[in-house]
Amino acid sequence: MAGALPRAAPAQEQDLAAPTVDNRQKILQATMRRHQYRPDALIEVLHKAQELYGYLSPTLLATVAHDLHLPPSRVYGVATFYHFFSLAPQGAHTCTVCLGTACYVKGAAALLAALEAETGLKAGSTSADGQLSLLTARCLGACGIAPAVVLDGLVIGHADAATLRARLHALLAQPPLAEEHHGSR
Amino acid sequence: MDLAELNAIAAHERASRKPIRIACCTSLGCYASGAVELQQQLTAGVAATGRAENVEVVGVGCMGFCGHGPLVRIEPEDLLFEHVRPEQAPAIIAALDGGPCDVERGDPRHPFFARQLPIVRRNGGVIDPERIEAYIAAGGYATLYRVLHDVSPAEVIDQITRSGLRGRGGAGYPTGLKWATVAKSPGERKFVVCNGDEGDPGAFMDRSILESDPHLVLEGMAIAAYAVGAHEGYLYVRGEYPLAIQRLTRAISQARRHGLSGSQIFETAFDFKVEVRVGAGAFVCGEETALIASIEGRRGQPRPRPPYPAERGLWGCPTLINNVETFANIVPIIERGADWYASIGTARSKGTKVFALTGKIRNTGLIEVPMGITLREIIEDLGGGTPDGTPVKAVQTGGPSGGCIPASLFDTPVDYESLAAAGSIMGSGGMVVMDAGTNMVEIARFYMAFCMDESCGKCVPCRVGTVQMHHLLDKLVNGQATSEDLVQLEALCQIVREMSLCGLGQSAPNPVLSTLRYFRDEYAALLNAPSAAAPQPTD
Amino acid sequence: MPTTILIDPVTRIEGHARISIYLDEAGEVSDARFHVTEFRGFERFCLGRPFWEMPAITARICGICPVSHILASARAGDAILAVNLPPAAEKLRRLMNLAQIVQSHTLSVFHLSGPDLFLGFESDPARRNIFGLIAAEPELARAGIKLRQFGQELIERLGGRKIHPAWAVPGGVRSGLADADRAAVAAALPAARATAREALARFKGALPGFSEEVASYGRFASLFLAMVGEHGTWEHYGGQLRIMDSQGHILADHVPPEEYAELIGETAEDWSYLKFPYYRPYGYPDGSYRVGPLARLNVCRSFGTPLADAELVEMRRRAGGGPVTASFFYHYARLIEILGSLELIERLLDDPELSARRLRAEADVNRLDAVGCSEAPRGTLFHHYRVDERGLLTYVNLIIATGQNNAAMNRTVAQIAGRYLRGDRLDEGLLNRVEGGIRAFDPCLSCSTHAIGIPALTARLYGPAGQLLDEVAR
């Protein structure tokens, strides 16, 4: 009952290669170059940066600001305006509960409460060991299969607390992921 | 690319079709429910049973019946299967021979399908959205060709004007008038922007259109660009829609490869380059001035209008902004004529509207119906009422900017003016059905929480007023509010509505006002005695 | 069979308080507790703010003696800047503090305790207030009102407003005293001095009639803490600390206020929002001490002005020589301090340096830990701040005069109850006496809890198992 979604970032160009720790910077540079370092490409570039690095560190933001010739404060202002961008590392695993109206009407709030109780995390936070982030979304457009939950990019429709609990346990029982991971939402 | 090539592609595509077609919905709802694996299993099954000569398995766009997905349809027999699991692929293949099949069957003649009038969704569930050839075979891009060669920009605008098409994003501004304004606005450089930032929670019409028929939107945009004199376009899609973005991006590169986008389209002097811009999670970017700011790479904060984007939009240039569904209507209108289009719908609301029918309703999904249909017809006939057969209490239309309409008003025809008179709006097309178990004050609080979180923070009434309204609704829901609090809530609704800078703030009070209008007793029941409202000591 | 009596609330003091009196099984008073019922939390919510704002913020601890907080805070600020103040600034600050001592003591003597002192403890409760005094003793009342006005107006002339003047700042003061203002103050001085002397005379005249009160309103041996000047003279600003016991032994002398923590420890009890400071070497509760006018006059060698010194000699003689242990003499000491402060004001007004233009020393943060201290009307006041290298507060501790009298007030209540309580019933007379005993300390509970409160007294008497036996509220 689940299918993985493609990554949220713009996919209009072919990447140089699969991102690795070593060539992430190259890929990011290539993205900026493709946009001719135009300031209006900021959001696209931030999408790419977050896709590559998992989150937008101050160093990363400073690089983007420098290369796009933008004041750092503008880059920071944009990065913090949009919910998609994260300025802190996300958990190795993410669990996103959709709180759109359709999901809400079908009990998403109770589902979230159950997950909070289960994980001991407040929505929007990451566990101390960095293994899990519990997040919410404002409608994934998957209203037809409400309530919807996305587990590591996998959409689960008609979600119920018991199933989710089992899946979460299975996920977290896997050996911890390496520190570097590629964030995807 | 010229007409001959276009026709050749269409002919080849049609010729290579096989007699039997297994269409597997791959739009988000079904996709998320395992449609991809199902499609693979079906393909493998067809090959394994040696039917590849006669049978093709095609991934198609949204069939609309999302709540029952994954959906599979077999043509030409028109057999519909619901809730299909990958392991059921052999059973479906067996059904091709009329063999026994225990897969859940759907009824394609069900009112959910029969009462619809697909215009923008005509290719949904029919063609493979990932192949431009499929779109061309369905007549795609022929209209653009005709327009570029035979129709003047003014005539295009005239057709759109006469069709009576109004913006499908919510406000219902006459599309032709908007186009004419942009066309008239002086400027070397103009832009066409497609607003795909479908932010209303509970709405997924645009996602579905983009996932199911991306070229229809691109072709509509190109026609619009031609009409208003623009050569650059942006498609702004919310980041929450990765599948739509992927298909759209693919569609654009296909169109570019075929000379249907970019320079000298159809070997004319008309250039139109279109780019996708991915939103990053901000509802307010659905507001056109905020959308512009976002495309420019800035914080998505609206600015006061006037000046309207039609005069001063992207980088100060005249900019046409329509939403996905509006652009999807263009090709059918030009193709079949303004008069045909104007014959559908009501006196002031023409054509069809796509709705996302969700919530406590049996038939969840996407429908396209002619304007003027009543809410009752949608909810009872198409939607089949609540899953457990209990009475429907209300329907919420228009998302956070809309309102709740009670069952007593379900005979209201669905058109811009009637919905507004009922205290809601057409909005982008979300319809969330609520049953007796739904607490309307809680619903109002839900929407207020949404507006509060999504307020950009620029103007004071929206930034702070939504927080205060949410606080009061919270007090109400928790039984701590007094009648004075209710008075204050209503007063705040008025202030935020009158004083806010953009549509988000101006309409944020709507869910409260409409629930107050029809369900005041639910508010009253939550009121507490004044003394109990005093702050509680800490423990 | 222990029993508790609760007096709630205490009236005509600055703050919210109630009193419990505990009886043992023999019916004897075993303990008394003065409960302070207010809390405001300055020590915590100021954290993270720049220290420059602290004089004005901490002024809001108390509307009666805001100047004390302003000065203690500004002095802590001076220490953070590590600057020497322009001499004029120091003198102007002294001037304001003296003005405050005058107005605050006058408030205590006339407005709050005046009805007891001048109309008698047995007068009609309904008239036992400043309006009753106006009715019964119009001339005296008017003079008292004008004496307070004198102090308040001097504060206003210096700081722009009577209450919470934003004036003293780290490094100095924001404005000087205009010549016209100086002249106006000088012109009003004789009348003020006359009122002070008249009040002293009235008090001394009535003193023989208060022998009961002198004997039982908190007369006990204890330590005394106050600031003294270089030569052991009376001091209210910029001096060093001295601790003396009731035999007149100086236990600690010339301790710089920044070393207060070595002298003073603080503890808390679960029945009061008011903390309990104590003399650290003696521990709690043995190290309890008294501060305020009586402590200042006890620890000092002399006042340093002729009229006040003469009165000081007389007071010591009337008390029998040596440190005065009767808390009822707080009233006496207060009157002497009013007189002496007026003398010092006169002296300062003549100082030509007061007109200097340079009023403020500029510097950035140079020290991260600092203590500011001033003698508030009710006793020694400490502001202890720690800041980060930019000047944001990371630690605030405030030790307030009334808190330091906390234990003494408890003992006073116990002493009065022990002497006057008959059986397990409360009566008007007991209430009066207990309140009168407390009022001698002029407790300022706004200060001591960095809070303020309701102003009436009710007494409750509890039975052995804690049951309410009696409750009196007049």
Added chain:
Amino acid sequence: MAGKLKLATVWLGGCSGCHMSLLDLDTWLIDLAALADLVYSPIADQKHFPDGVDLSLVEGAVANEEHLALAQEVRHKSRVLVAMGDCAVTGNVTALRNQLGAPDRLLQQIYVEHGDARGVLPAAPGIIPRLLDRVVPLHAVVPVDHYLPGCPPAAPQIRALLKALLSGAPPPAGGRFG
């Protein structure tokens, strides 16, 4: 005595500065005494708030259970209620503790961490009132008729208000926070 109005002044969570400002009316207090009887005040001896008060001036914010009860009693028994000073009107400095959340942590820091080793938290039910979770202005708990801002309001402002209200006239508009 008949014909004289009953005046009360009340002191909740504040610094007493507003009361001091009232006393700064100085000799006008003598005039005031001719117009009104002070039937309840921190500077008077009445232990109970009497019935039928014509005018009550309330200083301070509502910070604990007792303030709340007293505010309600005062409102109930007063014809006209004035929020006197910024604490009563806005919460002011008294409400600064709200930023720190519920008071438990605050008490812990002040009484235990800043105290000595035997530090205890003040907690004596019935003796010392529990703090409210949030300090609120007067109008948040009872209806208020007039507002007199200022920290404190200057004596002439208090006089203007008293003069107007005691003569039955509407109080002067205006006044400034801070």
Added chain:
Amino acid sequence: MAARTLTIDGQLVSARAGETILEAARDAGIAIPTLCHLEGLSAVGACRLCLVEVVGSSRLLPACLTPVSEGMEVRTASERLQANRRALVELLFAERNHVCAVCVASGNCELQNLAVQVGMTHVRYAYLTPQCSVDISHPQFGIDHNRCVLCTRCVRACDEVEGVHTWDVAGRGVNARVITDLGLPWGEATSCTSCGKCLLACPTGAIFRRGTSVAELERDPRRIAVIVASRQERW
């Protein structure tokens, strides 16, 4: 320059074409409350205090941005507008921790003045009491977010007048904050030229000079317009 004649609050007013309603009203001595507007900076229409009624418009229009037109009929002080403005000022007071009594800007604060101007006697809304920080890491200046009203005058003064854009707004909604550079402490903002124009532009006590005590803040926001004008003169 062509002249336009319009009526504001019944008064016949003549204005230059292209002037805003606000400019025309101020020239005519009609006071319209403003907060985010500052002469010399671009107008953003964010505070909504200057909204006025224009006959023929169903919506209220920002006087700071709406150009005058011939025959325009403007009402700046209807009962509805006054009530709404008062509510806005109350909302602002409820939003952050504005404690006039202990603010460096007391006596020289546009928010404090607005409260008087709109007749705000008290705040009817719940105080949100957010936890805001004070940043005095800059060698000369400090910012206290408790007192910020998000008017963005600092952002615009820095960007448009100083030409640096050290300031911007981060976050959104009620959680929005003005920030310098990458949201790090101001003292670490390498782009800052320490020109102090943000301090000049700030309407409240949010931005102050380090060492300023309560009620001591001195600054005159009108100097921004003077700087802008004198620059134009030179070029």
